[in-house]
Amino acid sequence: MNIIALLNSLPGAAAQGLIWGVMAIGVYISYKILDFADLTVDGSFCTGGAVAAVLIASGMNPLLALVFALIAGMAAGLITGLLHTVFGIPGILSGILTQLALYSINMHIMHGKSNVTISRTQFDLLLTSASIGRALIVAGIAVLATVGILYWFFGTSLGATIRATGSNERMSRAQGINTNYTKVLGLVISNGFVGLAGGILAQYQGNSDINMGRGAIVIGLAAVIIGEVxxxxxxxxxxxxxxxxxxxxxxxxxxxxVLWLGLNSMDLKLFSAVTVAIFLAFPYLKGKYLKKKKTAVKEEQHASAQ
Amino acid sequence: MLQLNEIRKTFNAGTVNAKVALDGVTLTLNDGDFVTVIGGNGAGKSTMLNIVAGTYPVDSGTIRLDEEDITALPEYKRARLIGRVFQDPMTGTAADMWIEENLAIAARRGKRHGLGWAITQKERVAYREMLKSLDLGLEDRLSTKVGLLSGGQRQALTLLMATMNHPKLLLLDEHTAALDPKTAANVLALSDKFIEEGKLTALMVTHNMKDAIAHGNRLIMMNAGRIILDVSGEEKKALTVDALLETFAKASGTEFANDRALLA
Incomplete structure (x- = not known):
């Protein structure tokens, strides 16, 4: 095993982590703040990447292309939000429907191809995996800007209504909040940042791919949970x-x-899913175990008292 | 002034589980009326409050509040006019948010939520003063998550949130039923205080007949989705639990089958 190879791979992993971090913040908004497991992100991440790649390939400024990636992501969130609130489709299913539809839409955006290449030699990309130092700085700026904007937004009166909706929907309605509106707005903002992250990743890896968002929800959840732990x-x-x-x-x-340890890259998604399942199960099992222990102690005391 | 006119509501209509919850309820509350509502389980007390609040729509009938027809208005829009406290202390507040954030949301009830800060320094000072009136020491815990408060504290906070912008109507749905007797008495005393100070119009559902007699200026009894007794003024003051039970038996043709109310 070559330790140098591992060390060499870490800066790239950090850059990827920062980019996916922007997308994970999107998942944080839907999953943690709005209490809505939104599966749209698997599709909207690719939508952002596809929009950015196609626009850059047609000559648009790469920074401006990110604005359109953001807007495209927001549109995807809007669809899921409307399916859920206007048409009463359960949250998870709304996300799945949008995600499925987005596969076709993403193919259309990429003119029927499953892959659009944007060469760093041909276009003035904001960041690329060939220059990790710059990529780290650009991705870092994107993270700071995202955190800054959302810190401000969720401190506003409007942002507070989204948080209240996720925390207690009945209370929110009793306090005059249109919870359908706040849910849609939350999903729009969430998927906007997911799309933005897709646009950034497309530039980083020099292409957009129809499969680039597959499992994004799991990566986002993993990031949220690991961050908490x-x-x-x-x-x-x-x-x-x-x-x-x-x-x-x-x-x-x-x-x-784990790749350095020799895990087949084919097994990465299995590894991710198992890891996230363990982390999600942990708090539940911990609570159950502690409760059992507590009742056991109580029963013991009860028995000894008699 | 609240006017309910011939309100009807049936749950699971057209199925074997059909349940008539409100069977033509007509009721007028004058400004400043504080009405206590009693009745057995399934009498329609909570349904009546939820209908007024807009939690579910009516089958027929009209609801007017201050001459405005609110029958078709969605729940969140009625909140502009109506303050509510629920039976479950967890329902009325957002557990993941701070005390001051909960108050800020209540302060903007019925107003636009824009991109200004959720709470300004000036508001924070005002909230501290309001919390002092609860006498629970919450004024020093503005940035405590509400989820960390006890049920009684949360119910007192909900009461403050429900009354702070002088609603046209206050709905209290068995709001002390989940509390221990001492805490329940405190929350009831606070309710009296806020209603009197704010000259509010209020409807209070309770399972406790003594409370129903001791509070408010008017008492109504419900059975099988109808109002079977409506007394106010001196007549109400003279009421006793025994007299109420007798009235109930006479009007409904059955015994008042509710242990909680009998034992209270």
Whole structure:
């Protein structure tokens, strides 16, 4: 085993982690703030990447292309939100329907091809995997901007209504909040950042691919959970978003590590799913075990008292 | 002024489980009326409150509040006019948010939520003063998550949130039923205080006949989706639990089958 090879792979893993961190923040908004497991992201991540790649290939400024990636992601979130609120389709199913539809739409965006290449020699990309130092800086700026904007937004009166909706829907309606509107708005914002992240990744890897978003929800959840486990439950909102990005970086570092250990890249998704399942199950099993222990102690005391 | 006119509501209509919850309820509350509502399980008390709040639509009938027909208005729009406290202390507040954030949301009830800060320094000072009136020490815990408060504290906070912008109507749905007797008495005393100070119009559902007699200026009894007794003023003051039970038996043709109310 060559330790140098591992060390060499880490900066790239960090850059990927930062980019996926932006997408994980999107998942944080839907999953943690809005309490909505939104599967749209698997599709909207690719939508953002496809829009950015196609626009750059047609000559658009790569920064401006990211704005359109953001808007495309928001549109995807809007569809899921409307399916759920206007048509009463359960949340998970709304996301799955949009995700499925987006496969066709993403193919159309990429003019029927499953892959659109944007060469770094041909276009002035914001970041590329060939120049990791610059990629780290650009991805870092994207993360800071995302955290900054969302820290501001969720501190506003409007942002507070989205948080209230996720925390207690009945209370929100009793307090005059149109919870259908706040849910749609939350999903729009969430998927906007997911699309943005897709656009950034497309530039980083020099192409957009129809499969680039597959499993994005799992990576996002992994980042959210790892961030919580590693940094604990910090109360500051900006730090919590930061912890999610940190979780994404850790996730990619771990992936680099297991690949270095010799895991077949074919098995990566299985590895990811199992890891996330364990982390999701952990708090539940812990609670169950502690409860059992507590009742056992109580029964013991009860028995000894008699 | 609240006017309910011939309100009917049937759950699971057209199935074997059809349940007539409200069977032509007509009721007028004058401004400043504080009405207590009693009745057995399934009498329609909570349904009546939920119908007024807009939790579910009516089958027929009209609801007017201050001359405005609100029958078709969605729940979140009625919140502009109506403050509510629920039976479950967990329902009325957002557990994941701070005390001051909950208050800020209540303060903007019925107003536009824009991109200004959710809470300003000036508001924070005002919230601290309001919390002092609860006498629970919450004024020093503005940035405590509401989920960390006890049921009684949360119910008192919900009461403050429901009354702070002087609603046209206050709905209290067995809001002390889940609390221990001492805490329940405190929350009831606070309810009296807020209703009196704000000159609010209120409907309070309770399972406790003594509370129903001791509070408010008017008492109504419900059975099988109808109002079977409506007393106010001196007549209400003279009521006793025994008299209420007798009235119930006479009007409904059955015994008042509710242990909680009998034992209270």
């Amino acid at each position: 590693v940094l604990g439950r910090v109360s500051n909102f900006a730090l919590r978003l930061g912890a999610t990005v940190f979780g994404a970086v850790v996730y990619y570092a771990v992936l680099a590590f």
